[in-house]
Amino acid sequence: MRYQPVIGLEVHVQLKTDSKIFCGCSTAFGSEPNSQTCPVCLGLPGALPVLNKKVVDFAIKAGLSTNCSITPRSIFARKNYFYPDLPKGYQISQFEDPICQHGWLDIQVEGQEVKRIGITRIHMEEDAGKLVHGDVSGLEEGSGVDLNRACTPLLEVVSEPDLRSSDEAVAYLKQLHQIVTWLGICDGNMEEGSFRCDANVSVMPLGSDTLGTRAEIKNVNSFRFVKQAIEYEIQRQIELIEDGGRVVQETRLFDPNSGKTRSMRGKEEAHDYRYFPDPDLVPLVIDQAWIERTRGELPELPEQRRQRFMNDFALPAYDAEVLTASRGLADYFESCVALHANAKAISNWLMGEITRALNDNSLSIEACPLVPSRLVDLIKLIEGGTISGKIAKTVFDEMWRSGKEPAVIVQEQGLLQVSDTGAIEAIIDEILTREAGQVAEYRSGKDKLFGFFVGQVMKASKGKANPGVVNELLLSKLKG
């Protein structure tokens, strides 16, 4: 029998606010344990939460960018369970009436049709702290509790079970990741847990419309692991059914080392969270004016920008896609285009050398040492025939290293392109004399050797010879 996987994702997006969701403590990562705490996030007796309005702004932005409707009167609820990293014994979240509902994203897996994935809801909640095991200063044994992260704002984005493969899941996740980072509401750092995902996976016989029993997979914190975990889980469930077994509803943990999922707790051990409206927080009323004000602050979204790049700059779809992968890259591109109209050349450099250099140095485009005007100057030198494309790469590397202007580098290192036919002729003559055997072979029909001669000439000129001139002269001379 063939099977149809059904996948829904719950994504936790950590919001990039300066302060926590219900108190004024800093959200900065990596400080001394428990240094960023107060009575509210420590859950001390008598402390009360006060909602950070910025979190609401961010949630509205996320909702508007994922085609959700914004709930005019949404409420916070308590999710009750005991754990040492949860100071109050409950997490303030949203249950009934979350802030955003009924949205969607259009995704596309390479080589497939565009597909619309439903978003059930987006709600706001606070994060828990974390436990520190072993090597806790001042502690002989046992575990420590660090509550710096407690009360950090999160959005939970819940998709409909509309995804049908691990590739679709990854495409959806990448798109959502792009949107929240693009909006500037999340730093998108998956390793630090700023963007993390739980996957609900089930399988049903192909053609069936009855969903199978699902397992929830926790702790998948990279795109690769999401793909791996889902594929493993689909396979596990199919094998289980084929062997006459039954999938049980449970929570499973993904182990990145083995690439497998293992059972964490079954349905019987599932928590009864006893959700109820939090009496410490009044209902959140969002009027149309608030929504429109926030809509006005939204940046142009990746999809719109991609279309505009294709229309306004005549870029190929591929280029537009790559350049809108992040808001920073798209901004950089636009800064360059504003200085110089050759959009395709700029695109080539951005997708090529700049991306390579950024990757080599583990830098983001925001930290690029080259300002857009430098890149444009370099491109202008090529177009003006001052240097060859090949030499330009040398100049680029030097520019990256020293920050000098490209014209200065060309001057200092004597990299001016040689277009003087006399000088080039002399080099060609010398090479044709030296390589008499090859010349004979070429003339007897081995056309492929032409590249060899070009290479030799460029080498002898240290790359400075104008390749157009070299080609022209070589052709005529080899004809003999």
Add this chain to the structure above:
Amino acid sequence: MDIVDQSIHELHQTLKSREVSSVEATKALLARIENLEPQIGSFITVTPEQALADAAAADKRIAAGQMDLLTGIPVALKDIFLTEGIRTTCGSRILSNFVPPYSATAWDKLKERGMVLLGKLNQDEFAMGSSNESSAFGMARNPWDTSCIPGGSSGGSATAIAARQATVTLGTDTGGSIRQPASHCGCVGLKPTYGRVSRYGVIAYASSLDQVGPLTRDVTDSAIMLGALAGHDPKDSTSVNIPVPDYTAALTGNIAGLRIGLPKEYFIAGLDPDVQHSMDAAIATLRGLGAEFVDISLPNTDYAVATYYLIATAEASSNLARYDGVRFGHRAEASEGLLEMYTKSRSQGFGAEVKRRIMLGTYALSSGYYDAYYVKAQKVRTLIMQDFIRAFEGVDVILTPVAPTPAFKIGEKVADPLQMYLSDIFTIPVNLAGTCALSVPAGFSASGLPIGLQLIGKPFGEETILRAAHAFEQATEWHTRKAVI
């Protein structure tokens, strides 16, 4: 007049005339505390050093001419208010070692005004009780008859006033916890409208019902204290941002034409005859002052106690989850693993009544029962609110007894929680409706126990009930009587 008998406004005049200093007044009350504590047990923690330091500072302010109405006035707080650096137990073993790092907004406001802190007052554990018998530190006793309960949960707040151990005290009221002990001990107790006073730094029992209020010698003091406590607090989202009137200006003595409703559901057969008699006499007095009486109905009154014990316990089961032994409070010794640490710490730390309510509330919120209990209770709560809204279309104030009986004997209802719960039958609906009410002394039983009258106002209608209570107080002498100890 003995300094310990003086009200806030009387002591203010005494201090202002330099007849006595704040330090002297404080010493007199501390002496009273020391002498009477073995019999009464009003306090969980007395803070004489803090008090004398506060008083000395107040005397300096007075000498410098920077005196306001509350400067140098000694106050004691129910042990539910967080006081920075001073142990705050909430009447529970689980917080017997808890010294908070911050103070409640209510206390901050009074401290700012130069009030003197005498100590922390006895209460039912986590404010759960109507008799003070659930305190983990031994109960407070009724100064009018020490074989009787003082009422609860703010029992110590009422006994400290009645026994002249403090000039004024603060309590909290979730289902009657200010009004019922005030009634049983013969003082004035005010529960403001929900949202009128900040709850920040007040240990939560049932967050949607809890409200802070004063227990005082007379109505004028009550008005003064409400003025000091009321107002929006940015740290409490449920505190309401509306102007705070001058409540003492409302005490005109004139209630001619005031329409007072008498809800038939509160004057039931089985009401204690002494209570009934006091109510009848009070109605006659108020009528003599020009008030008009209207028979009204609050038809959902019967469901109030059941509704309260679902909503309050549901919220409490969640509010009390933070007492887990992880970050503060009692942690059981020698636990094997996390679960055992939780269960042992909480089993040892909480008393029977608290455990009972946590279990009730947990049950009411559990999946499968939530709709039948919690959601239904919320719906009934809405009906009860609507009862009051409708009633207030025709009347300005509602008059009822505070409690069906005067203070009962210690131990009388311990074995029967339901009987105990019913002693709050007349006060609970006010908390569910979120409106304001007060208890003012209105008579004594044949055996000499005080009986209180409840005046219920519209939401944020404190001025009207204070005005009515003040006029009544002017026409009677019940509030001037002293417990003989």
